[in-house]
Amino acid sequence: MGFTSFKFLVFLFAVVVAYYVVPRRFQWALLLAASYGFYLSGGGVESLCYILATTLFTYFSALWMQSLRDKNQKHILSLGEEITKDKARDMKKATAKKIHRIQVLTVLVNLGVLVLLKLINMAKQDPSFLGISPDMPLMNLIVPLGLSYYTFNSIGYLIDIGRGKYAAQRHIGKFALFTSFFPSIVQGPLCRFGDVGVQLSTPHAFSYKNLKHGAQLILWGFFKKIVIADRLAVITATIFSPTFTDYNGSQIFFGVLAYSFQIYGDFSGGTDIARGAAQMLGINLPMNFERPFFANSMGDFWRRWHMSLGAWMREYVFYPVMLSRPVTAVSKKFRLKWGPHAGKMVPSVAAPFVVFFLIGIWHGVTAQYITNGLYNAFLISGGVALGPVFQKLIQKLKINTESFSWRLFQILRTFTLLCISRIIVKAPSLGEGFRMIGAMFTSVDLGFITGADKVMFSYGLSETELSLIFVCVMVLFVVGILQENGVKIREGLDRQNFIFRWGLILLLFAAVLIFGVYGPGYNARDFIYGNF
Amino acid sequence: MEKLLEILKGVRSDIDFENETALVDNNVLDSFDIVSIVTELADAYDVTITAEDMEPENFNSAEAMLRLVERLMDEM
Numbered sequence: 001m002g003f004t005s006f007k008f009l010v011f012l013f014a015v016v017v018a019y020y021v022v023p024r025r026f027q028w029a030l031l032l033a034a035s036y037g038f039y040l041s042g043g044g045v046e047s048l049c050y051i052l053a054t055t056l057f058t059y060f061s062a063l064w065m066q067s068l069r070d071k072n073q074k075h076i077l078s079l080g081e082e083i084t085k086d087k088a089r090d091m092k093k094a095t096a097k098k099i100h101r102i103q104v105l106t107v108l109v110n111l112g113v114l115v116l117l118k119l120i121n122m123a124k125q126d127p128s129f130l131g132i133s134p135d136m137p138l139m140n141l142i143v144p145l146g147l148s149y150y151t152f153n154s155i156g157y158l159i160d161i162g163r164g165k166y167a168a169q170r171h172i173g174k175f176a177l178f179t180s181f182f183p184s185i186v187q188g189p190l191c192r193f194g195d196v197g198v199q200l201s202t203p204h205a206f207s208y209k210n211l212k213h214g215a216q217l218i219l220w221g222f223f224k225k226i227v228i229a230d231r232l233a234v235i236t237a238t239i240f241s242p243t244f245t246d247y248n249g250s251q252i253f254f255g256v257l258a259y260s261f262q263i264y265g266d267f268s269g270g271t272d273i274a275r276g277a278a279q280m281l282g283i284n285l286p287m288n289f290e291r292p293f294f295a296n297s298m299g300d301f302w303r304r305w306h307m308s309l310g311a312w313m314r315e316y317v318f319y320p321v322m323l324s325r326p327v328t329a330v331s332k333k334f335r336l337k338w339g340p341h342a343g344k345m346v347p348s349v350a351a352p353f354v355v356f357f358l359i360g361i362w363h364g365v366t367a368q369y370i371t372n373g374l375y376n377a378f379l380i381s382g383g384v385a386l387g388p389v390f391q392k393l394i395q396k397l398k399i400n401t402e403s404f405s406w407r408l409f410q411i412l413r414t415f416t417l418l419c420i421s422r423i424i425v426k427a428p429s430l431g432e433g434f435r436m437i438g439a440m441f442t443s444v445d446l447g448f449i450t451g452a453d454k455v456m457f458s459y460g461l462s463e464t465e466l467s468l469i470f471v472c473v474m475v476l477f478v479v480g481i482l483q484e485n486g487v488k489i490r491e492g493l494d495r496q497n498f499i500f501r502w503g504l505i506l507l508l509f510a511a512v513l514i515f516g517v518y519g520p521g522y523n524a525r526d527f528i529y530g531n532f
Numbered sequence: 533m534e535k536l537l538e539i540l541k542g543v544r545s546d547i548d549f550e551n552e553t554a555l556v557d558n559n560v561l562d563s564f565d566i567v568s569i570v571t572e573l574a575d576a577y578d579v580t581i582t583a584e585d586m587e588p589e590n591f592n593s594a595e596a597m598l599r600l601v602e603r604l605m606d607e608m
Contacts, residue, residue, distance in 0.1 A: 089607070163584045299562065314563055320583040322567045331571065344571065348564050384564055 001041045003186065003273045003527070004226055011038065016211070016280050024203035028174050031181065031200065031281070038182035043145030050117075050144035054110065055179045058154040059172055061106040062161040065099045066168035096164075103162030107155050114151045117143050122365050146185040148362060152312055154179060157193045159316055166194050174201045181283075183274040187267070187529040189288040189308035196285060204282030213490045214279030219508055221272030225527075226516035228472050229265030232258045234460035242428035249443040252436045254456070256419045259426055261473055263528060264292065267306070270527045286311070291480045296410035298379045298417060309362075313355050321354050322347045341388070348384045352377040363425075368433065372424040379417060468515060536598050539576055543568045549594045556588040566591055573597065579604040 001007045015034045022030050040048055072095040076088050083091075121143045157178070161168050169175040178197040184190075191197070239247060239255030247255070271288040278285045286308050295301035302310050321327060327347045335343025353374065360373020383390075399406060420437050427433030448455035457463050479489060493501050540549040544565055547555070555561045561569070569591070570581045579601055590600040 165584075303559065303562075315583075315586065318563060319567070319586040323570065323581065323583050323586075328571070328574075344568050347567060347571075351567075 001038060003270060004222060012277055012280070019204075019281055020206045024205070027203055028177055028201060032173055032177040035177060035180040035182040035185065039145060039180055039185060042186070046142055047144035050113075050142075050147070051150055051180055052176075054113070054150060054154055055176050057109065058106070058158060058179070059169070059175045061102065061158060062168035063170070065102050065158075065161050068095055068099055068102075069164060099162050099164075103158055106158050110151050110155050110158070114147060117141055117147060119365060146187075149185060149188050149190060150179045152190050152309075153193075156190070156312060156316060157197070160193060169193070169197065169201070171201070177201075181278075183277040183283075184285055187270050187274070187527050188306075189271060189274070189286045190312050191286060191308070196283065199283050207282060209494075210282050211280050214276045214281075216490050216493070216505065217272050217276030217279060219276075219505070219512065221269040221274075221276060222512045222516065223472070223508055224265040224269030224272065224476070226269075227512060228469065228476070229262045229269060230517040231461065231465060231469055231515075232262035232265070236262055236426065238459040240426050240428065242432070247436075247439075248445045248448075249439040249441065250446050251448050251455075252423070252440045253419070254448070256422050256426070256440070259422050260293075260415075260419065261469075261476075263422070264289075265476075266528045270529065291484055293415065293477075294411060294480060294484055295414050296407060297383060297414055298376065299383060301414055301418065302376075302380070309359070313359065317358060318351050318355050321351050327351075345385055349381040352380045352384075356380070367430045368425050368427070371430060372421055375421055375424060472511075472515075533594070533598060535576065536573075536594055536601070539572045540569065540594060540597075543572060553593045555593060556591050561591065569597070573601055577601050577605060 001011060011034075015030070018030055018034075019027055036048065039051065043051075072091060076083060076091055079088075116138075120139060120141050124139065160166065169178070175197075177200050178191070178193055181191070181196070181200060184196075235258040236255055239251060240259070268289040275285045275288075288306060288308050290304040290307065292301055292305040295304050327350065331343050331346045334346045356373040356377035357370065358373075359376075360370045363369040363372075394401060419440070423436050423440070424430070424433045427436050454463075457466065461469070482489065493504065496504075537549055540547070544561070547560060549555075552560055556566070566586070570586075573579065574581050581600070581604065585600060585604070590596055
């Protein structure tokens with residue numbers, strides 16, 4: 001049951017109605033039943049076994065850590081005045097050490113399952129991969145639906161409990177809902193227990209505003225996904241097809257431009273549908289996108305793109321690596337030997353490589369994803385290391401960094417760097433990707449647009465369809481500019497007159513209905529990020 | 533507080549640390565700045581700041597950072 005299927009809309013409608021009809025204390029149970037039903041229909045019984053195993057393992061591991069902490073606390077309190085402050089601190093430290101060991105072990109188990117299943121899947125797709133033969137044991141294991149998402153949510157939860165950030169959830173049903181909540185299970189966003197887990201455990205009163213805004217967000221998500229992304233997919237499938245290699249640089253740039261908007265429409269559209277569905281139930285899922293096309297640097301892009309993964313990586317990988325004893329020790333050595341700047345640079349340059357290597361293999365253990373991860377890390381580390389040099393250069397050239405032209409330059413520069421990143425991943429192979437990147441900058445020929453033979457319309461989309469896409473992307477752009485300037489679209493719409501408000505919503509609805517790529521005989525494309 | 537403000541200015545001289553109260557929430561500081569600040573604070577006050585302390589509320593203002601340092605010194 002894909003998000004863009006009619007079935008899903010009927011399912012969501014039924015869940016929303018039932019959610020506000022059942023007594024509020026049972027809302028969590030209804031959502032759990034709905035989530036498992038949704039999961040079963042998308043992943044089957046086998047998938048369900050995996051998510052159940054992870055849920056139970058994580059639930060009991062967290063309770064174990066919690067019980068150690070509680071017992072120790074109780075013991076210290078029972079000793080009352082008999083115990084000195086120092087002794088109490090030592091006892092706490094000893095318990096924290098034990099908890100830390102459990103935390104590391106349980107995180108590794110979860111991570112191990114994720115890596116193992118992903119590797120098996122890779123080996124199944126490409127038998128030469130790591131030399132694993134299809135007859136080897138474990139090769140019949142599958143990748144369950146939403147594996148990365150529920151594993152990352154579980155790992156985040158275990159780390160938080162280990163750190164004593166909040167108390168472990170004792171209610172197994174409510175915890176199971178956190179790992180399986182249907183809007184976020186297929187392609188995120190990644191959720192924190194302290195935020196979404198708590199919201200899911202809390203009863204919610206009916207709110208017309210939530211219902212309306214949720215539905216509007218879903219409609220917007222449909223527009224991005226089935227009007228823009230699924231249509232652009234036709235062009236990218238042609239230009240990035242392994243059988244055609246004679247496109248010139250401009251055609252490749254046209255293809256990567258299409259792919260950039262396709263992947264944005266696909267992923268952010270899917271997130272809008274997920275967030276909209278959750279909002280209809282009174283649950284606020286975290287933001288995943290903040291107009292990434294307006295990013296002025298690669299660092300800024302990663303703060304705006306797949307934000308929930310970025311936040312997860314920052315909290316559970318970046319900071320722990322940066323503040324770990326080995327890194328701080330090396331940093332100190334550098335500082336003593338070569339001064340404060342060098343000391344600061346060591347972790348700042350090293351950490352992005354760790355984070356982006358992980359992001360790379362999270363997408364897939366392939367040369368293309370890993371190269372792309374390292375490419376991003378190189379740009380971000382380079383930006384940090386050369387920051388002072390760039391600053392001096394800007395001062396020397398007397399560039400007004402507050403001007404529109406400078407901001408535009410930054411946005412276009414970031415976009416170009418991103419195009420390279422997209423080609424590395426989307427090209428039929430890594431070598432082919434490098435060839436395409438090279439061609440993009442060397443063989444510029446706009447004949448496919450200006451020529452009489454209208455080659456541009458031979459990639460699968462007619463002139464009308466391309467014009468339609470252009471208008472739709474412009475709509476995205478205008479909405480993006482408004483949001484960049486602090487305008488809250490849905491709240492703003494609420495303040496408009498009835499006719500204008502409904503006129504606009506019906507127009508969007510009609511656009512989805514008329515221009516959406518769907519219908520009998522047509523299977524809406526799977527979400528790109530559903531595969532991770 | 534004087535000492536802390538001096539350290540903060542050393543990391544980012546362009547920020548009004550005396551009055552900003554949402555340094556992390558409003559993305560005034562990025563994660564690299566925060567790590568630089570943490571390294572400087574750890575050195576200057578001889579405290580160990582770990583990943584567990586990396587909560588936005590501990591770094592949203594100079595005052596919050598001072599509270600964090602004082603708490604860590606107290607726990608030593």
